[in-house]
Amino acid sequence: MPTLIPIADPDDVRLEPYRAVRERDLVGRQGLFIAEGEVVLRMLLAQTRHAPVSLLLAEKRLAKLEPLIAGLAPEAPVYLAPQAVMDAVVGFPIHRGILALARRAEPLDPAALLAAQPTPALVLALVGIANHDNMGGLFRNAAAFGAGAVLLDAGCCDPLYRKAIRVSVGAALTTPFARLAPGEDLVGLLRSQGFEPLALSPRAETALADLARPARAAVIVGPEGPGLPDDLLARCRRVGIPMASGVDSLNVAVAAALALHHLRFVARG
Amino acid sequence: MPTLIPIADPDDVRLEPYRAVRERDLVGRQGLFIAEGEVVLRMLLAQTRHAPVSLLLAEKRLAKLEPLIAGLAPEAPVYLAPQAVMDAVVGFPIHRGILALARRAEPLDPAALLAAQPTPALVLALVGIANHDNMGGLFRNAAAFGAGAVLLDAGCCDPLYRKAIRVSVGAALTTPFARLAPGEDLVGLLRSQGFEPLALSPRAETALADLARPARAAVIVGPEGPGLPDDLLARCRRVGIPMASGVDSLNVAVAAALALHHLRFVARG
Structure with a gap:
């Protein structure tokens, strides 16, 4: 069962990796990356090379996504935020309401x-x-x-x-x-x-x-x-x-x- | 020979069709359209269905583009503006410095x-x-x-x-x-x-x-x-x-x- 953590404060430090997503995209994330949207989330959770670190979902998306995230390990928390909080954190309107933070696999030779x-x-x-x-x-x-x-x-x-x-x-x-x-x-x-x-x-x-x-x-x-x-x-x-x-x-x-x-x-x- | 018209004032009314290009894109231009960049300008000037109405070029682009625009009719003026004026008019940094306004051809059956x-x-x-x-x-x-x-x-x-x-x-x-x-x-x-x-x-x-x-x-x-x-x-x-x-x-x-x-x-x- 995934660990669900509701968050109402856009300044909550646990959302730090999701802050200002576009600006971060430009400088990199030291071995982590961001993925967005339902189709991509499905692919992320179906593969085993790159490990999910956490998810950030708009609250309204949870019901539909529950079957998809049911197998997520408890140590990868699912943060749930109102849409407006999520928008404020990521820095732009994120209509799909679905972000994942993952650790990139070791580079292949x-x-x-x-x-x-x-x-x-x-x-x-x-x-x-x-x-x-x-x-x-x-x-x-x-x-x-x-x-x-x-x-x-x-x-x-x-x-x-x-x-x-x-x-x-x-x-x-x-x-x-x-x-x-x-x-x-x-x-x-x-x-x-x-x-x-x-x-x-x-x-x-x-x-x-x-x-x-x-x-x-x-x-x-x-x-x-x-x-x-x-x-x-x-x-x-x-x-x-x-x-x-x-x-x-x-x-x-x-x-x-x-x-x-x-x-x-x-x-x- | 094209008609070259230097413009220094971003509020010059002759640049009205180029103002806030992105916002205009969304509402349409009543039979006119905007094209951008050198490759597209070359294609616009080489075809005859859609008639060029005017060009707006960053001053620094003129020398390189002179051969390309040499055949432009005098009634389609070429406005020349400093890059900063051009950016201010169109509403975003337009690095290529090349915009054209053209009249769309009559719809085909x-x-x-x-x-x-x-x-x-x-x-x-x-x-x-x-x-x-x-x-x-x-x-x-x-x-x-x-x-x-x-x-x-x-x-x-x-x-x-x-x-x-x-x-x-x-x-x-x-x-x-x-x-x-x-x-x-x-x-x-x-x-x-x-x-x-x-x-x-x-x-x-x-x-x-x-x-x-x-x-x-x-x-x-x-x-x-x-x-x-x-x-x-x-x-x-x-x-x-x-x-x-x-x-x-x-x-x-x-x-x-x-x-x-x-x-x-x-x-x-």
């Missing part, structure tokens, strides 16, 4: 994460993805098309940022990811674990529809403007998505979705 | 727009898309994969909303669209113009990869939560995008991209 993938395997590797909307969309699409892991280079933003989790519809909590050290060689790492690096690029040698499925496939995408760096492209198979004349780019999450869908459900091995 | 499509043809039809990010993404993908037109039911939001235009990377300005009247029969309209209605739905009879290309194809998508209404689905070919187990939805713009890419570049007729 990139090589170990790749080694743990079964064969056939499909993973997604991200280079310089700094936009949280795109990060969330990439995780959502990785989950939709069965990528078993996501690799992030040192230039990527945090998938456990509140907005990225929300846009991922919780997939950022459930799809394992690992971050490379600055300067670490992504292509070398992938090859060392038997993955063929498939870089999406307008300067392609293979059209997506003609791409056969390697037994261990890694789709690599970069930021929309600059794209992937030349020295990385030179060491990968470059895969292109055809576009109508006059159009020269796709949203990076859309491009990744097309490649992952093709490799998972269309391409022959 | 849906049947006439469909009739004007050549064969083979590919169009996108949207039902109940109320989110401007999704609307922008849908137009971006329609343009990328060569859809010749977009149809909107009466429940869709406005593609010429500032944010939708920005997310579309200007495609909302260049891809022709038409809006159905409330209650108008989308499927009947499509069939009357020789289009096969292909509704994306989890309750599919055909997997996307197995879908042959009709000579005149219309991809129909609905909002992520409720999806397309049953009575519409019953009258269409229902096409499904396979997903990994445990995942039950895609972003609507991603789903449309997968279908349009398949029909335009992969499927056989």
Whole structure:
């Protein structure tokens, strides 16, 4: 049974981690993160890597959420506040009335994460993805098309940022990811674990529809403007998505979705 | 040569259409709309349906933009303001320093727009898309994969909303669209113009990869939560995008991209 703690005072110190959520988002939370909304809460409580620390719910949400939170450990309290108190604490109107504080799992080792993938395997590797909307969309699409892991280079933003989790519809909590050290060689790492690096690029040698499925496939995408760096492209198979004349780019999450869908459900091995 | 008009006073009445841009976005502008950023400005000036009324540029942007605006008619003035004046007028920091006011073209007739499509043809039809990010993404993908037109039911939001235009990377300005009247029969309209209605739905009879290309194809998508209404689905070919187990939805713009890419570049007729 969860521990329910009604709170009426917006200055109650137990709500400190939920204070000024947006400003905190920018500076980080030392191993903790915030998740919001019912769908994401459901995903958080269904996985075991990241441990819930506490919940903050608008009182009016409790009845509907009781079955969902029934299995929450007693040491992770559920704070219940009137909507107005909750709004005052978090610093903006939080209509959904559902926030969770969780402790992020220990970082995974990139090589170990790749080694743990079964064969056939499909993973997604991200280079310089700094936009949280795109990060969330990439995780959502990785989950939709069965990528078993996501690799992030040192230039990527945090998938456990509140907005990225929300846009991922919780997939950022459930799809394992690992971050490379600055300067670490992504292509070398992938090859060392038997993955063929498939870089999406307008300067392609293979059209997506003609791409056969390697037994261990890694789709690599970069930021929309600059794209992937030349020295990385030179060491990968470059895969292109055809576009109508006059159009020269796709949203990076859309491009990744097309490649992952093709490799998972269309391409022959 | 464009007419350049420096303005130093944030209360100058000539900047009235640019005042409080965000608040105005919500109430509409009686036949006018605002576009922002260099890429979108380039698209606006390259098309002929929507006429530019004026531009408002941060002074520091002028030098770089001079070649782009050289062809602007003298009756569409270019207001030049210091960044701080521009920020004060529009009501938020407008880092890109580029805004345009334009007059929206006369609405197109849906049947006439469909009739004007050549064969083979590919169009996108949207039902109940109320989110401007999704609307922008849908137009971006329609343009990328060569859809010749977009149809909107009466429940869709406005593609010429500032944010939708920005997310579309200007495609909302260049891809022709038409809006159905409330209650108008989308499927009947499509069939009357020789289009096969292909509704994306989890309750599919055909997997996307197995879908042959009709000579005149219309991809129909609905909002992520409720999806397309049953009575519409019953009258269409229902096409499904396979997903990994445990995942039950895609972003609507991603789903449309997968279908349009398949029909335009992969499927056989």
